Amino acid sequence: MIRIKAGLPCRARTRAHPRGRIGAVVARGIRRGRRKDPRRFRRALSTGLPAVWGATAVTYKMACPLAQQNGLGARIVTSAVFFAVGTGLLLHVRRALARELRQMRKVAGAAQNVLLRPLPPRIDGLNIAAAQLSAERGALVGGDLYEVIATEHGVRVVMGDVRGHGLGALGTVAAVLGSFREAVHDEPELGCVLRRLERALGRHLRERARAEHPSAGPNPDSPVAEEFVTVLLLEIGRDGAVRALNCGHPWPYLLSGARVEPLTRAEPLPPLGPFPLPAELRTTSGGRLLPGEALVLYTDGAEDARDGRGRFFPLPAALAEALREHPVVLPQAVLRSVFAALLRHTRGALADDIAILVLRNDRRTHVPSGARDSDPCGSVAGPRPAASDPQPTNRV
The missing domain is CATH 1.10.287 (Helix Hairpins)
Structure with a gap:
C-alpha cells in the first residue's frame, strides 16, 4: 500500500x-x-x-x-x-x-591552551594553582612560561621569563616549553634538562636570525644577541627534597606556617642566551618541602610592579597577608589574594607580564627516594619504585 x-x-x-x-x-x-x-x-x-x-x-x-x-x-x-x-x-x-x-x-x-596548558589541581600529591596577567592589552599569553610535570625522577617544575612581552615573545616561549616537556622525561639530572633548554633556545634564535636577516647567510654569526630567558628549574622528590637550578630568575618563596621566606639565597647563574652554561652544573638544595608547606614561584613582573608613586609591589607582605586570611595554605586562595593586591597596587596598569605558580605539599607521609645510579645526562639504571600516591600528570 x-x-x-x-x-x-x-x-x-x-x-x-x-x-x-x-x-x-x-x-x-x-x-x-x-x-x-x-x-x-x-x-x-x-x-x-x-x-x-x-x-x-x-x-x-x-x-x-x-x-x-x-x-x-x-x-x-x-x-x-x-x-x-x-x-x-x-x-x-x-x-x-x-x-x-x-x-x-x-x-x-586555543593557542593559549596549547602553549600554556591548564595545570590540573593535583599532580603526584602536590596541590597546584597557577595564573598569569599579560601587560599587552587584549593578549592572553605573553613572555612568561611555566609547567609542572610528574616524572619517574620526581615532579619537575619550570618557571621562566622571556625578554619582552606580548606576541613577539611567543616563539621563544614555545621553543623552551616544548624542549622542557620532552627533556624532563628523558634526562635523569636537572643539569641535563637545562642544557637541552639551552640548545633549543639557541636553535630558535638562529632560525629567527636567519628569517629576519636572510642576507647574513644560512649560519648567521650572531643570533639575536639581546634575547635571553630567565629559567628556574625545580625537582621535588617523593620525600619532599627540593633541588633547583636557577638562571637569573627570582628564587621562590617558601610558605611555612605563618612564615614567608626565600627558598634559598644562593647566587643564580646568568640567564640563558647571552652566556654559555658552565661546564659543571651543580644543583642547589632547597631542603625539604614538608606536608602543608607551599612554594610560590613568580616572574619578576610581580615584584617590579609599581604604583602611581613609583613604589614597588611588596610581594612578601602580600603573601603574609594571604596567610593571615587563610592559615591553611590554599593555592587558589593565595593566587586570588595576591592578584587582587597587585591590581589594587598598580590600578590595573601593568608594565610587564606577571605569572605566579603555587605548589603545596599534600602528601601525608615521606617516601624515601630510591638511590640514583646513573650516568650524567644518560639513562637511569635499574627500575624505580612505583609512586604510592599516583595522580594525573600534566601530559596530553
Missing part, C-alpha cells in the same frame, strides 16, 4: 503562503542557503544589509517628494532618515567587528 502524506498540493501550498508565491520561493531559497553553506549565507547577509540601507537612503532622496522640499519640517524629516540609515550602518559594522573579535579570542584561547 502506498501512503500519501496528507496536506495541500504543492501549488496550493505555494499560493497559501502569507507572502505569496514569490515569498515562498525566497523563503525556500533562504532555508536551502542556510542548510548548504551557513557561512556563505552570513557573508551574503553582511554585504546585503549595507546595500539595503544605502538603497533606502538613495530612494528616499530621489523619489520621495518630501526630500525635494526646502522647508524646515522637510529638512528635519530628511535628517532623521539619514540619521537612521547611518545608525543602522554603524550598528551593522559594530556587530561584524564584535563577531570577528569573538572569533579571534577563540583562536587566542
Whole structure:
C-alpha cells in the first residue's frame, strides 16, 4: 500500500503562503542557503544589509517628494532618515567587528591552551594553582612560561621569563616549553634538562636570525644577541627534597606556617642566551618541602610592579597577608589574594607580564627516594619504585 502524506498540493501550498508565491520561493531559497553553506549565507547577509540601507537612503532622496522640499519640517524629516540609515550602518559594522573579535579570542584561547596548558589541581600529591596577567592589552599569553610535570625522577617544575612581552615573545616561549616537556622525561639530572633548554633556545634564535636577516647567510654569526630567558628549574622528590637550578630568575618563596621566606639565597647563574652554561652544573638544595608547606614561584613582573608613586609591589607582605586570611595554605586562595593586591597596587596598569605558580605539599607521609645510579645526562639504571600516591600528570 502506498501512503500519501496528507496536506495541500504543492501549488496550493505555494499560493497559501502569507507572502505569496514569490515569498515562498525566497523563503525556500533562504532555508536551502542556510542548510548548504551557513557561512556563505552570513557573508551574503553582511554585504546585503549595507546595500539595503544605502538603497533606502538613495530612494528616499530621489523619489520621495518630501526630500525635494526646502522647508524646515522637510529638512528635519530628511535628517532623521539619514540619521537612521547611518545608525543602522554603524550598528551593522559594530556587530561584524564584535563577531570577528569573538572569533579571534577563540583562536587566542586555543593557542593559549596549547602553549600554556591548564595545570590540573593535583599532580603526584602536590596541590597546584597557577595564573598569569599579560601587560599587552587584549593578549592572553605573553613572555612568561611555566609547567609542572610528574616524572619517574620526581615532579619537575619550570618557571621562566622571556625578554619582552606580548606576541613577539611567543616563539621563544614555545621553543623552551616544548624542549622542557620532552627533556624532563628523558634526562635523569636537572643539569641535563637545562642544557637541552639551552640548545633549543639557541636553535630558535638562529632560525629567527636567519628569517629576519636572510642576507647574513644560512649560519648567521650572531643570533639575536639581546634575547635571553630567565629559567628556574625545580625537582621535588617523593620525600619532599627540593633541588633547583636557577638562571637569573627570582628564587621562590617558601610558605611555612605563618612564615614567608626565600627558598634559598644562593647566587643564580646568568640567564640563558647571552652566556654559555658552565661546564659543571651543580644543583642547589632547597631542603625539604614538608606536608602543608607551599612554594610560590613568580616572574619578576610581580615584584617590579609599581604604583602611581613609583613604589614597588611588596610581594612578601602580600603573601603574609594571604596567610593571615587563610592559615591553611590554599593555592587558589593565595593566587586570588595576591592578584587582587597587585591590581589594587598598580590600578590595573601593568608594565610587564606577571605569572605566579603555587605548589603545596599534600602528601601525608615521606617516601624515601630510591638511590640514583646513573650516568650524567644518560639513562637511569635499574627500575624505580612505583609512586604510592599516583595522580594525573600534566601530559596530553
